[in-house]
Amino acid sequence: MTEFLTAAVGFILAMLALGLVSILRGPGDADRMMAMQLIGTGGIATLLLLGTVASLPAAIDVALTLALLATFASIAFVKKGLSSLDADGTAPTEPK
């Protein structure tokens, strides 16, 4: 079982890496913003599997933190990355 799960983590991690390659290459910023999304799902899956493999129940908490923080990071990405494009009508009003 442990071998199977370890192999599964390795596989998902490899998929994650491949996905990251394609996303980080771009071309647009919107593509790069997806990176956080990808890590949000792939990273959580990896963490959960890893926690089970090493029987570290606390790894679930790391996954939980990752879920919250990856969401936050993606939002910051959308908000800051495209502030010039007024994403979601959320451009900051600069006090100039």
Added chain:
Amino acid sequence: MSIATIFEIVLAAVVLGLGIWTIVVRETYSATVGFVAYGLLVALIWVRLDAIDVALTEAAIGGGLGGVLLLGAAAQLRDSEPAVTDAAGNAVRVCAAILSALTAATLAGAVLVLPDPAPTLAPAAVSNAWATSLANPVTNVLMAFRAMDTMLEKVVLLLAIIGVWSLAPDSAWGGHPGPRHQADPHGVLVFLARLLPPIGIVVGIYVLWTGANHPGGAFQGGAILAAMWLLAIMAGLADTPPVSSRRLRLILVAGPGLFLVVGIAGLLFGSAFLSYPPAQAKPLILAIEVAMILTIAATLGLLLAGAPERRTGQ
């Protein structure tokens, strides 16, 4: 070679690949994205190293908040990019590469020849846990055995705030840090900013509370709370408080302040500075941690918000 080792090599390769991307890619914005991904994936290594406390910290502070901090700067500095022409020449690159590689190799060599069995303080930390009746040895180290470092580190955070604030234009002193965000009240961002923070608050407090006996603690919980606060700020649902606010300043010194008070009480009435009477150790430490989580959440949030930029009403 076992499957586990192969997995570890894959993990290290992915993380290092992201590291290389971060360093060599031309655009700063892409480098930042790469670094955030790197920071979040390093948490996996920490889990693999059986250091869950650090994994939580790295995921929350190293990757999450740190990444967002860098990202905000990258977004603001985008226009400055073409102006930079003084890129390093090839000779410099080659020399730098050789020197960095040599340093890294020396370091790797030094790590590989470390003694076996390795010296460790784990048994000492575990066997002295009675003094605090907390089951998480990392929290014990942070809050009891090396409490001085933790307290000083809180002062470092405070100084970082003072340093960031000291960069404000004189006219904006006392005002709100960062821009005032406005968002479409019917947009998805606002929708998420209404839903997520309460959940984050429960998780953050849970991480703090569980830190007494399981991996977790004030830093990690504080970082989650800060993220939630910033989410509300970015969605325009809340504003950063003015830096002249007395209440804000009280929150910002609550952690180190209470730490100091408890420490001095130990000096006056107990056995030593920063010692806890065993019977009250747990409640005292938890009280300090509660003060610290508020301080950390406020500090991290304000560090991300930046220097004061505008007066109230601007």
Added chain:
Amino acid sequence: MSLLGDIITIVAVSAGAFFFLAGTVGLLRFPDTLTRLHALTKADNLGLGLVVLGLLPQAASLRDGFKLVSIWLLGLLAGATVSQLIARAARQGESAR
């Protein structure tokens, strides 16, 4: 019981891994940002769900099981909302270009 659990785990985790594969292939093959976004949100979320399903029999307690499910739900919520934000940004970026 444990055998059944193990079978569920193996099947579900394998299926989850398959969807991660599909998502990555989609990311690599799909032509533009918005179509890639489909691949990312739909396939990967399902992959994560299946992995969570697969880990349920291995969970140490009922509470851990619930925790796993709530992480998945959180991931879904985040994925669903953030994908809208990205889609919006991408559409505006396209029209601005």
Added chain:
Amino acid sequence: MALKAASRAAWFLCLWLVLAGADPADIPAAAAAIAAATWTSLRLLEPSTARRSVRAIGQLVLLFLYHSVVAGTDVARRALDPRLPLRPGFVAYPTRLSSGIRRNVFTTLTSLLPGTVPTGEENGQLVYHCLDVEQPVVAELAAEEAALVRALYND
């Protein structure tokens, strides 16, 4: 109002129990967490007045789970198909839901429908990006909207 607050608090209590388990020693932390979360939640999101039907919610959840499986399979099929069968395009959907939270909930749910991603609003209509514009997207969206209204917004 108090009832709404209590129901929210109950949700956060559930969350706490899932996270930390039921231990009497946790009561102070749990109380603080639930109080803080409830207060924040009430401040950020005013309680809705619509009636809810538990049965319809259950149906919605099942529909939702089913959709996400179908959606994932659909994307996987298209991605792995060597011919890459994509006919991407935008479809406008005129929703009857009032703008704001309701519409947000709807778009969030439908972002997991097979082949659609909501990309914002134009002239009061929701604009969806579809992998295959020839699919009956609008009909599916209408069915989903009906299920949602039955479950949450039956006023």
Added chain:
Amino acid sequence: MLPPAPAPDAATTTSGFLLVLSIVVPIAGVLLAFVLGGRYVRLVAHTIIPFGVAIAGAILLALPQNEGPLVYLLGGWPPPLGVALRADGPSAVMLATTAIVICAVAIYAAADFSVPAAETRAPFAFWILLLAVWGALNTIFLGGDLFTLYVALELLTFAAVPMVSLDGRAETLRSALRYLLFALLGSVFYLVGTALLYGLHGTLDIVLLSRRVGAEPAALVAAALMTTGLLAKSALFPLHLWLPPAHAGAPAAASAILSGLVVKGSFFIVVRLWFNVLPGLPGFAATQLLGALGAAAIVVGSMVALRQERLKLLIAYSTLAQIGYLFLMFPLAYDASGRLASGDALAGGLLQAVSHATAKAAMFMAVGSIYAMLGHDRITGLGGVARASPLNVLAFALGGIALMGVPLSGAYLAKDLLLRSANENGQWWWEIVLQAGGMFTAAYVVLVLAHALAASDKPIALAGPTSRIRDAAPLVLSLCSLLLGLVPLGLYLPIPSDMTSSLFGPGILSKLLLPVLGGVVIAILLSPWPHPLASSTSGKAIMTGATRVRRGSLALGYLVERTDEALSQWPAASMCLLLLALLLGALMCVAT
């Protein structure tokens, strides 16, 4: 390996609580001032400072009554699990010096950073940062654990960097950023070494490590990395790119703190590391390398200093030279047994650090007053200043004279101690460097004084008011430095008892005149600006005889300045850092 003796440092000593107080009091001041804000910031600082001075004094008094160092176990936890604070002679001396300098700067800065009714930015930041610097330095002097020292170092950096950019001008922002980035690089290096030492011996306690560390490869790597990191933070040549702009651009009071105290923090940790943690490790070659860098710093720093047009930059560059002087103690402490001995050389180096802390702070403050008065600090425009602001010029002169190493001053004693150990260890070549160092110092002091004392044809337009108290602060501080030789430092530093008597011995006149004369010659040869010295009769005589020599030396100076400029580019400096780390490691490896 030493036998596991019942360690005398494993228990809190009676007056150990003083050590805690000396850290806690400034930090409590930081927190209090931050919360109260507004009008109270300066008040808090001025209330805290007397307490801090009293604590430092109490430690000075308590130490000789105690056998061995004062020890405090924080939380009652003995190392290796816990963290200990320890005060030995050097730490007590540094604590006292810091207290005196902080006190003087606080008096001096009272007017500059006065607090109006509403809170304003610069005073708020300055007073808090001042207290923070103090707390951080006290932690550095007392910390008995390498990681606590790391946190204290970072605390120091975080307090120092905003001081550089207090006035918010673009160039000070740039220098603050350079300072921060380079200092961070230095701390990372230090941290790597800490990790390796922990991996080797399972403790970071200085005393425990000193008993356990042997010549393992990892320990050598750790020592090399930590030393290099600390050198970057102390701005030893060639890792000085950040120092001149940062120290010259900061407000005068901040410059005094930065130049007088902050660089001493990382220097003190190097001393701890080499003399306490691993005295047997570095070996001959590595100590010679440190000394050579120090010598290079003296030459380059002084030559570039003499070419500066702005007074503050001149002093900043001279700081560079004097930091180099501090590092001459390392080769000289290396004795026949193959270890760094805590003897004459250590005492000399620390004494020099104390002299420099007081004198340089005084000089920066005096120059700050002159700057404020004139509205500029161009050296060529200093004519007539001596009449307009005699106290400040006097303070500058006394500080300079103290640093030159005239009898009675601490620098004199320090030089004597260093010369003596050079003699004992047969390292005659350092005697030349030591003498040259004194002359270079004399050169820039003479140069500035010559300009300041020169009569001015037009009256000086005063740009700002002067205040007696404010002018007194630098004067008192430079007097401290000048009379340091009279203080019974033998209680704290390993100074042989016959040293103080030599203060009044024969040959005193030659010891006084030699550096001054040398300095005059160097100043004339190297400074490119129109000289008041050259227009005097004696100067003319020299000039006519040596025009060609002067032209040659000016060209040399130009060359050195270009080299310095090249080394002050970021890539060059950071590569020097790596190179130095590798070189140090290699030299230590060869030695063992």
Added chain:
Amino acid sequence: MSGVTVFGLCAAAAVGLGLYGLITNPQPLRKIIAFNLLGSGVFLLFGVIGRRGAAAGMGNDPVPQALVITGVVVAFSATALAIALVLRLFQTTGSTTLSNAAPSGTGSNPSGD
């Protein structure tokens, strides 16, 4: 044991990468990112050392873990301060370059200021 080796090498490599980036990248923001990479490598080194010291039922020595947590917080504060400086520099000058701040530029030509 081998996992420790792999991650130890990974940590050293991260340090090397960070150093390279810190030296060669001209933009301050990139230097800050490189510094973070470097710091993360050092922290990993601590993690590896702690992992080697696994004992007493703990998979990782708690003392290095505590040191890393403190270090991460300090590094974060440093990043925040550095970024605030960069942004302020950008606001006041419109560029973020670190170079041509060589102060001796004023001293080298006696005629100019």
